[in-house]
Amino acid sequence: MALTITCPVCGKRNGYEFRYGGEDKGPRPDEAGLTPQSWCDYVHMNNCVAGVQKEWWFHKDGCGSWFTIHRNTTTNLQVATPEADR
């Protein structure tokens, strides 16, 4: 599976240097008032978008940074970060 990912530190690199870190689900929910449902939603649930999604990556064979990118899951191509997320 071919994929090129732009690391904020190292630039464009081969996707196999990275580890997928899951869909972006926003900040970890607050411990106060946490319910099993909201915790489960944060830990397990995914949107499984067939299209562009915001997701986490870890540059495991590189600089070691964690960052988000936008990728189209139907073409496996990284797309530009939307204006609102910059």
Place this chain on the structure above:
Amino acid sequence: MFGKYKPMWGEKTQLKSSYDAVIIGGGLHSLATAYYLAKEHGITDVAIIEKNYIGFGGAGRNTAIVRANQRTQYNVPLYKEALDLWPVLTKELDYNLMFNNCGNLNLMHSEAAMKAARMTICTAQYHGVESHLIDAKEAKELVPALNISEDITFPIHGAMFHPPGGIVRHDAVVWGLARGASKYGVEIHQQTEATAINTRNGKVVSVETDRGTINTSKVLISAGGYSASLINKMMGIRLPVSVLTIQAMVTQPLKPLLNHVVSSGAYHCYANQTLKGEIATGAHMDQWPNYTTQTTAHYIKHQAEALSEFLPCLRGVRFMRIWGGLADMTPDMAPIMDGNDQVEGFFFNCGWGYFGFKSCSAAGKHMAEFMANGEAPNILKPFNLKRYEEHKLMGETAALVTYTPDN
């Protein structure tokens, strides 16, 4: 070649404006559900809505392997029932499904794996599924082509031998079930895309398709790897699923050399020899979720390396074809079958990962019962979606080898 041909199932019918039940997806789980809805529950006014053609997805892309040696007490009986149904369905459908119960051999490459196999075998035997632990020498007697020497990356310590498993011609199951279901009056609408499910007062009222609206009170989404995305889009229900492309390939045809299904967790490789003589082999999944079903040189190299180590006689054999399909993985490697809960009349069946083929008959049978009665039969109850928030994840990950993008 260009003469008249008779379709194997049903005449082309117009999409009606209303059905008793609508099933989204034209794969094996859908076809089996429709078949049993009509046969066992007398619900024949059923439409199957398929965006491409029946058997487009996992139903036509799997490696045709069937077995019942799962890990937990909830899963084993379900897979056993599915395995026992192949000869029954062959007769019932009057269609040769080419079930070849040649047996499965799961290779173990460490003492820890042997220990895990012992536990899996105990569970299997407790549920009446034949499964034995054998040592490397016995494995070599069953499959003389195996390399049991010490000088490979993962030397073979032994194997879990599961004689009742084997291979079934997957396309035959698609065609047989389609013909069987349509004989009872089920309509199969290919090239039709379902776009939305409409609800009123918490009940399903209709399904929108690109060929018009269908009024119905019962709808099932059972679309294999595409289910999670559809369920989220149409119903706003998020699922603990990751969808990954998984690849398989076949070699050029060879003389008979492999009369069992051979699989190895450590090598991430499983292989069987088809009746045409090709070695069909499946690989690991992609490391990140995607819907591409793209194939890559990465896995051809991986398969070639793995096969030429534990089946060295395959060195130099050429791969002829490679293809990819989707696997919808859950964190506990067990499926999710639920419904009539969040929204009345809405059912879903997904999360089978790469176990969807071998389980289709039993899953379809019980989903049909679920849809007909509105209440989940006991065998399906543990597979509800709530188990994730109740921390009742199933222990299927302990079975053989875990593939999820999260580890």
